[in-house]
Amino acid sequence: MAKESILIVDDSEMNRSILTDMLIDEFDVTEAEDGEAALTILKEKGRKFSLVLLDIVMPKKDGFDVLAEMNRVHLIEEVPVIMVSAERASAQIERAYELGATDFIMRPFDASIVHRRVLNTILLYAKQKKLLGIIEDQIYEKEENSRLMVDILSHIVEFRNGESGLHIQHVRVITEYLLRQLVKKTDRYPLTEEEISVIAMASALHDIGKIGIDDKILNKPGKLTAEEFAVMKTHSMIGAKMLENLSVHAEHPIVRTAYEICRWHHERYDGRGYPDGLKGDDIPISAQIVALADVYDALTSERVYKPPIPYEEAMRMILSGQCGAFNPLLLECLSDEFVRIRDMLVRDTNEKAARHEIHNFAEAVLHSKGRSASERTLKLLDYERMKFNFYAELTEEIQFEYIVEGDILRLSPWGAKKFGVETEVFHPAENETLCAVLGKDWFASFSEFFRKTTPGAPDFHIECEVPIGGERRWYKLIVRSFWSDDIPPRLVNAIGKLVDVHDMHTMVNELKELSIRDPLTGLMNRTGVQEGIERKIGTFPAHKYAFAVLDIDFFKSANDEYGHLFGDRVLSEMAERLIHSTRAGDLCARIGGDEFLIVFEYNTDIQPIIARVFKALCGKVDDFELTVSMGVVEMTDASESYRDLFRKADIALYVSKRSGRAQYTFFDPAMASDPSLTSMVADRFEGEEGEEHHDKK
Secondary structure, three states: OOOEEEEEEOOOHHHHHHHHHHHOOOEEEEEEOOHHHHHHHHHHHHHHOOEEEEOOOOOOOOHHHHHHHHHHOOHHHOOOEEEEEOOOOHHHHHHHHHOOOOEEEEOOOOHHHHHHHHHHHHHHHHHHHHHHHHHHHHHHHHHHHHHHHHHHHHHHHHHHHOOOOOHHHHHHHHHHHHHHHHHHHOOOOOOOHHHHHHHHHHHHHOOHHHHHOOHHHHOOOOOOOHHHHHHHOOHHHHHHHHHHOOOOOOOOHHHHHHHHHHHHOOOOOOOOOOOOOOOHHHOOHHHHHHHHHHHHHHHHOOEOOEOOOOHHHHHHHHHOOOOOOOOHHHHHHHHHOHHHHHHHHHHOOHHHHHHHHHHHHHHHHHOOOOOOOOHHHHHHHHHHHHHHHHHHHHHOOEEEEEEOOOOEEEEOHHHHHHHOOOOEEEOHHHOHHHHHHHOOOHHHHHHHHHHOOOOOOOEEEEEEEEEEOOEEEEEEEEEEEEEOOOOOOOEEEEEEEEEEHHHHHHHHHHHHHHHOEOOOOOOEOHHHHHHHHHHHHOOOOOOEEEEEEEEEOOHHHHHHHHOHHHHHHHHHHHHHHHHHHOOOOOEEEEEEOOEEEEEEEEOOOOHHHHHHHHHHHOEEEOOEEEOEEEEEEEOOOOOOOHHHHHHHHHHHHHHHHHOOOOOEEEOOHHHHHOHHHHHHHHHHHOHHHOOOOOOOO
């Protein structure tokens, strides 16, 4: 099962690393080093995340800036935010809550508190998702009968008209797309969610008046005569009269809207339409929208008198005015939604269209004024369900959900295919096909372990041999059980998967390798290089080592003047130069931002080696002058640790920066007595000692 995704935003790499270590086993973690980077990530894939852990005090853009932007684009309504900070001022906390933060976690971190609050937020989402499903089902049940009758009536018209049966559905969905885009684009037509739903449903009746047109005219394959066309045009008034005569229901919103659409959907924005020659916004917006949807689908669909016109050609004809005049704003909406509408015309179904409309209405109910923070999370959960189903198909894993009430086993599409059964298996222990594949005792063993779980210990992992496809292989069964809120709690269901043990070991090794590599440069990260350093320095004094820490000079100006993509190029170029100027036995790493680390193994004088590498690292990237400041320390004592060596190299690095940059400096023990240097380096290591890493902010 795909992990929930979490974004951790903190300018302290140490803080990000601590949080990542706490959560990486259960969640898919993405890191951002400041508010600006976080907003870039959220802009690209914000709705992917189930949660954001957000620091307050950061450079460039702080946590409040991030919250404000998430509010501006309404992302805060879909993705919950837990603030993570050492700030304890009540005004700061209150401001975070006012901007939509869901919870607050104080540093220093307590692993159990962080884990529980993150998990509680995500579980709350699951409960709210269930609420959304109930609302959708209730609305759908109430609307289903009326929708069915509207569809039957409108399809009678299509049947008489010799059409495909999809025109009504297409007009309804195109209408909804255009209405939503119109509301986004302007406040000139302030339509509510309920009004959008009513117009979309009423659009199905736009041609109901064709019931009163002679079949010979309605289905004539050739061009109509002037007299025949005059008869055909009467269908708009016939439909309007039919609805007007529904005296009992005449004031119902759907009937009133359907009347407007039936009568005026052939009016044109320049006043050259029929039956009343209305012009501009004298034509109700419902009729304007349906008129455009009707023309577009009529052009792109096959008719008795013409073949379908390609979608792009139909757009060109409408925009060039060949099909009559339309509201310019609606033409913009059609252009904006062209790709979605085209794709829908190819693949949509009536049930999907109905469910889509009901889902939007349910969301509107939950987005009404006065909703709570938990209600804002509902929309993301629907996306997460879709994402889970998509990933389940891609991963080709045997994933499943077992529901206690009803004794139902729901398998991922890949798992069902592997077992040769349907995706939903009732009474799995009695299913002959499943038992033939897994063995009759397999489900009994699963049930035994499953029912031994508790709310406090919901997981179990076991390895078992499974004869899938005639081949016996070892699989690991990974299961999590879920319990009700009753007292005492009831076992409700379980989710899990069967993982091929060989494939799992391969995957673990690959993930371990990825975890010690910097994704941008491919160099080792801080975790990876520290492990390598500790192995190397354990061989001292048999081997000599030098430890170098370096920064790219004026790297911030590269980002500010040329942009972050160029900044990434500079970092990648630095990594390439490091790789080509060092030897196979040396260690190179990017340890954060524009900071790199090298561990040299040498037998002779280290000075010429450092001079050669330093020269190789400097040069140009386009117009940017690439230079570095470097601090170097030689290992002289077997008791020195990675931390000791890093401190000394860091002190030497600060001496290089203070002396004008673009140079390297070897550590001298006298430097350790300079309080201005040691205090600066101490700040960089506060987080490692469990203190607040950025109190100085």
